[in-house]
Amino acid sequence: MQEQTDPPGEPSPGLVSTAIQAITQHIRSEGLAPGDPLPSEAAMTRQLNVSRTVVREAFRSLSAMRLIDMSAGRRATVAKLDTGAMSMVIEHGITTQQISVQQVYDVRRTIEMRTVALAALRRTDQEAQAIAQSARLMHENFKSPEAVMEHDIAFHEAIAAASHNPVFSLIVTAFSGVTRRTWVIGWRTRSSDEDQLKMIKGHEDIADAILKGDPRLAAEHMAQHFDKSVKALLDAGIA
Amino acid sequence: MQEQTDPPGEPSPGLVSTAIQAITQHIRSEGLAPGDPLPSEAAMTRQLNVSRTVVREAFRSLSAMRLIDMSAGRRATVAKLDTGAMSMVIEHGITTQQISVQQVYDVRRTIEMRTVALAALRRTDQEAQAIAQSARLMHENFKSPEAVMEHDIAFHEAIAAASHNPVFSLIVTAFSGVTRRTWVIGWRTRSSDEDQLKMIKGHEDIADAILKGDPRLAAEHMAQHFDKSVKALLDAGIA
DNA sequence: CTCGAAAACCTGTATGACAGGTTGTTATTG
DNA sequence: CAATAACAACCTGTCATACAGGTTTTCGAG
Known part of the structure; x- marks a missing residue:
């Protein structure tokens, strides 16, 4: 040849x-x-x-x-749009220490402040239900960290989906892998049941704001959620 | 075996x-x-x-x-962190019409509102110079659309770099390919020299705000820039 | 016309071969 | 002895071939 x-x-x-x-x-x-x-x-x-x-x-x-x-x-x-490659790039950056968990959280915060506002404006009733459902499942299973984490991740992905912009979904989902590896650390810093329920309450507040269709309120709750999450990670000594 | x-x-x-x-x-x-x-x-x-x-x-x-x-x-x-895979995913989404140019711009706006504010806060003098330099080169070569576009892209990437968060750089750079395919369309809607120079002026305003270290002002100019860009694309009939 | 089996096509994996680039070793030479 | 040049060992890039097993198409029997 x-x-x-x-x-x-x-x-x-x-x-x-x-x-x-x-x-x-x-x-x-x-x-x-x-x-x-x-x-x-x-x-x-x-x-x-x-x-x-x-x-x-x-x-x-x-x-x-x-x-x-x-x-x-x-x-x-x-193929349909899929996160595969993007999450591998992010994971590669994390494992080779070219990016830090905190930097990922900063990006997530930036993006999710927007997705939550868009979700409040554009969500269908069904999407609002799915988001509220994830928050509820976090609450109901709050004795099982693993379950709480998975519903937490699903919660954020559902919000991204409700933004009706697949690019946001793509990015948020790409970060889920990182979340899975660090989530427990943040959870452990909330030692008491009270603290843990308060954190879950934050999610329910977000879901409510989306249901009500109030983007400003939704964004505000999301900001608080991220601020607390980042603080939890910093307290745990994550670079 | x-x-x-x-x-x-x-x-x-x-x-x-x-x-x-x-x-x-x-x-x-x-x-x-x-x-x-x-x-x-x-x-x-x-x-x-x-x-x-x-x-x-x-x-x-x-x-x-x-x-x-x-x-x-x-x-x-x-390998060092690289955009390769991410931009291929985005391009794939665009060419298979699973995501629209406008959706990409919405994500870019969200992210760059943040990178520009971070850049204003964290940029080194050298980075501020590089950003200003790109804006200046846009101005000087404004008769050559190709050149303006490349300096425009470099401008936004330089801002992302000055945010000192490689994840932002990664994402912004991943979008550059899409920009290269649609930029000219937006440029054409600004038919007069005056319109084109006004658009370039917007970039210089952003660079100035970053140099001054004023994140609010920088974000404001960036918002205006994106609003006009999106409007230009919509006027041109981009879905 | 229906249905089922064979044929044709396709991907998944293995093996062996060789060209050409890279690196470390060794022998030659000044 | 030191510098260097030739060489050997190793590595990746590409090709050809072979065969197992899954999928689609075809076509003949009923």
């Missing part, structure tokens, strides 16, 4: 990168939507005049970023 | 995913920092009892997300 003249213009950034570009370019130029099938590996192999190895690594890379879905036997398809 | 018993516990999400996890796990457990070398493909092959094909696809996937750096002959190394 490889008889095709490859114009000696570029310094060749590697065949795989080229293949990745070719695939994304295909999605763009064909105007593919989520669920639409991509060319088979064999077809791509012919089109690009490279080995299947190269094409496969390209497909696999896009799959790792969750831009496409792959499964045995079937052709790859365009 | 493959004699090793793989415990029939999990429903096997694919060998490559497992390998990816093993590698990231290695980074975590060894506490690797950017630049540190990873095990060779051969070593990973032995450790995981899978073929080199699988290990290679795993490495390549992480490389595509820019979590590791690869180059011929050398072993892969842990």
Whole structure:
């Protein structure tokens, strides 16, 4: 193979990168939507005049970023928007200590001050119910930290969803992984049942404000929530 | 190969995913920092009892997300924080019409209202200079839309950098690709030199406020800037 | 026309081979 | 002895081939 003249213009950034570009370019130029099938590996192999190895690594890379879905036997398809890659980047930043937990919380605060206000304005009744439901489940399971945490995360993601802007959802969800790793630390600083219930009450206040459709009040409660959370982490000595 | 018993516990999400996890796990457990070398493909092959094909696809996937750096002959190394993956996700969302340009701008506005305030508070003199410099270059080259756009993008990235929170930088930079595809549209709606210079003046106002260290004023100018930009896009009929 | 089995196609994984880049070692030379 | 040049060992990049097992298409039997 490889008889095709490859114009000696570029310094060749590697065949795989080229293949990745070719695939994304295909999605763009064909105007593919989520669920639409991509060319088979064999077809791509012919089109690009490279080995299947190269094409496969390209497909696999896009799959790792969750831009496409792959499964045995079937052709790859365009994927729905997914947090996969973004959360891996954030986690990588955290584990290699290039970003701190506190910095993530600052970004979360910035974003969620907005999502909560948007949610108060745009939420459907069903979304308001889902948000309130998460808060309620936090309350009901407050003896089980694990459960409280999962409902807490669901609470924030539900608010982001109710903002009706998928980019906000994407970012908030990407941070959930970090939250899962630090949440318990903050919880432990609230030693008494009273403190813990007060924290949960904060969530119920937010849910109420969203239900009432009051963006200012919702944002205010969210700000307090974050201020307390960050303080809890700082008290616990998180950098 | 493959004699090793793989415990029939999990429903096997694919060998490559497992390998990816093993590698990231290695980074975590060894506490690797950017630049540190990873095990060779051969070593990973032995450790995981899978073929080199699988290990290679795993490495390549992480490389595509820019979590590791690869180059011929050398072993892969842990990568510095990079926007690569994030911008691909955003671009994918845009090209498959799962998110709109306006939604991206709403997120940008939310984030940059914060970065500009932080920049006003935390910028070094050098950073303030870089920001002002970008605004000045926009002004000087205002006859060349391409140049104005690149300096505009650099302007916003410089502000994010001056916020001293790499997560903000990450997100703002990830959006630059989208900006590059839509910027010209907004520019065209400002038909007269006067309109165009007024838009550039907005940037200089922001730079001044940051130089003065006035976060409220900086945020105010940034808000105006975004409102006008969004209006320009809407006038041009961007969904 | 319906249904089911075979054929054709596709992805997942393994193996082996070789080119070319990188690094550490060793032997040569001044 | 020190500097250096040649070499060996190792590593990644790419290709070809093979086969197992899943999925879709086709087509013939009823």
